[in-house]
Amino acid sequence: MMTQTMAPQIFVIKSLYIQNTIMLFVLGVVVFFLVYSLAKKKPKHLIASFLWIIIVVWFFNSPFFGFSAVSVSPEGIRLNYGILSLRNDLLPIDSPWKVETHLSGIRKMKKLYLIRIAARESMKVRRNNGLDLLEKIGGAIEDMKAQKRTK
16 A cells, blocks of 8 residues: 655745845845945945844844744745745754744733744734634644654
8 A cells, every 4th residue: 555645735824925025125225225335435334234234134033033934744844934034944844843822012912823843933923814824734743743653
């Protein structure tokens, strides 16, 4: 009897296109000022532009920014943070996961949810459709684990 391998499942927590557009727009503005300062030969603006490039890359790779897309396949769990992220990674399918609740807002009264896979956090979502999506991601991971064990 031949076992059927499951096709990769892709889940988008937050719009990756919008996230990438924001990342590229911000980088484009900073690079524009970098080129402008090179053309006008303004060393102070050049240094400021380099500092802003460092800040932009740091921000999009900081712990404040969670992954926004997940691909679950027999190869593992691929996390996508966006085009400027250096943290896009492939985790083993056996990585632990957990859906967590976080309180947000000034008075900490808004409930937001995220999925933690290994030590990585997703973008936070609201209860409506977001919580269901996070639970589907966890279910897909469990299905892949079960399929791997039966091989």
